[in-house]
Amino acid sequence: MFVVSALPLLAADPVRPLDTPADWTFADPAAWTLKPEDGRVVLTLKQQQNYKPKVRSPFNLAWLKTTEWKSFTLTVEGQLTKFDAGNNDLCIAFAGQDDTRFYYAHLGEKADANHHQIHLVDHADRRPITATRTEGSPWQPGHWHRLKLVHDTVTGKITVFFDNMEKPVLTAQDKTLGHGWIGLGSFDDLGKFRNLQIQGERK
Secondary structure, eight states: OOOOOOOSSSOOOOGGGGGGGGGGESGGGGEEEEETTTTEEEEEOOOOOOOOSOOOOOOSEEEEEEEEEEEEEEEEEEEEEOOOOSSSEEEEEHHHHHHHEEEEEESSSSSSSSEEEEEEEEEEOOOEEEEEEESOOOOOOOOOOEEEEEEEEEEEEEEESSBBBSSEEEEEEEOEEEEOEEEEEEESSEEEEEEEEEEEEEE
16 A cells, blocks of 8 residues: 655745746746736647657656756646647646656546656656556546645655545555656646645755
8 A cells, every 4th residue: 555654854934836837947938928917827738749759758748957856746737729639738846856857747538557646857758657546537628627646756656636635546656756847737638737735845
């Protein structure tokens, strides 16, 4: 059984990085907007990035490269805005060290070999490292969903939550990457993020 553990350091106040647009890096700035909507700053992936990664990994990630995080808890609200016959998703990336080295949680609608997984990108095509998972992420059109990701670099435990903050939808345990940037986006779909907060241990 996968046990969710407390993080070793959460003393600092949480940061709200969407309030500082200059801190974000985009491979294709034309694909994104970061601006207030209904009184809240919203990061929107409005179209596919004109970007092809060097290895098989998400095409659409906005990176927060001003801080490297070790153990942390991230909470954010996400809204999937593309619904078609495919297996649509939003992604949370973390422990990013360069364009070909990071983890990401793929919150796909249906679990299969590549969707609804925790992946490791390590100078090669992404590969799943998921230990446990649910059947998928029940995205609803026009609805903001609560997302949480906890990364404990001491134990290597990774837990991801979708709406229900007590029962994880994805878990993994891996110590390949111990720190790095955080990113938000989608593998090849569209969506929005707001109310991002990160609390934990910075490198």
